[in-house]
Amino acid sequence: MVNQITLTGMVLSSMPVNEYDRRIVILTKERGKIVAFVKGARRQHSTLSAGSRQFSFGKFTMYGGRNAYNVTGMEISEYFEDIQMDIDAIYYGFYFMELAAYYTMENVPSPEMLALLYVTMNALRKNTIPKKLVRHIFELKVFAINGEYPNVFACAECGTNENLLSFSVSKNGVLCKNCKGKNEGLDLLTSTLYTMQYVISADIKRLYTFSVTDEVLTELTMVMGRWMAKCVDKTFKSLELIT
Numbered sequence: 001m002v003n004q005i006t007l008t009g010m011v012l013s014s015m016p017v018n019e020y021d022r023r024i025v026i027l028t029k030e031r032g033k034i035v036a037f038v039k040g041a042r043r044q045h046s047t048l049s050a051g052s053r054q055f056s057f058g059k060f061t062m063y064g065g066r067n068a069y070n071v072t073g074m075e076i077s078e079y080f081e082d083i084q085m086d087i088d089a090i091y092y093g094f095y096f097m098e099l100a101a102y103y104t105m106e107n108v109p110s111p112e113m114l115a116l117l118y119v120t121m122n123a124l125r126k127n128t129i130p131k132k133l134v135r136h137i138f139e140l141k142v143f144a145i146n147g148e149y150p151n152v153f154a155c156a157e158c159g160t161n162e163n164l165l166s167f168s169v170s171k172n173g174v175l176c177k178n179c180k181g182k183n184e185g186l187d188l189l190t191s192t193l194y195t196m197q198y199v200i201s202a203d204i205k206r207l208y209t210f211s212v213t214d215e216v217l218t219e220l221t222m223v224m225g226r227w228m229a230k231c232v233d234k235t236f237k238s239l240e241l242i243t
């Protein structure tokens, strides 16, 4: 077999093509986001059928064609099929795949993004913390991985790390008690600030280990909404499904 390779990844999206095939986009650890075709994936009894569905995670064996890869084998370790029972979880899953696709590209290895997607889908499945919190943790960590995160560790004006109590999108971060007056900003609870600091600095495996109060979640929603509007120039279709 010419140029056969095996890549570890997750299926971000999957669409039917031709009579029996599928075109899938996989986020791979080794080669970033790639497009691959799975011949015969829609035939009955195809061994490549289940693994060609969105959210499937595992090893994909393929060879490179002229414009895309062709998948010849799979060793799927996780289908996240229990998420399919919960319509809200599916919609959140769609959004996570869409945001990951937006932030990745071909030939740029994406081990952190792939690891983040995996633990995030696991958090959705376990359902022990609110999906909305999972969403904002995921969003903030995506920004952290890409180096686009707000400075929540020191005042954007004077540099102090004390009495930080306001978030300013235009200043790219937080402001202290003294600097807040001159600037527009969102008031932040200390717990919201700590939550953001934790998400940005924590190991990916330790991200979904806490919950927050409703007040903190509301503040996170506002902060992340404004930060997304500043950094992302795309409307995500899947977000319209999330209530």
Ligand SMILES: [Zn+2]
Residues within 6 Å of the ligand: 155, 156, 157, 158, 159, 160, 175, 176, 177, 178, 179, 180
């Ligand atoms: Zn200050």
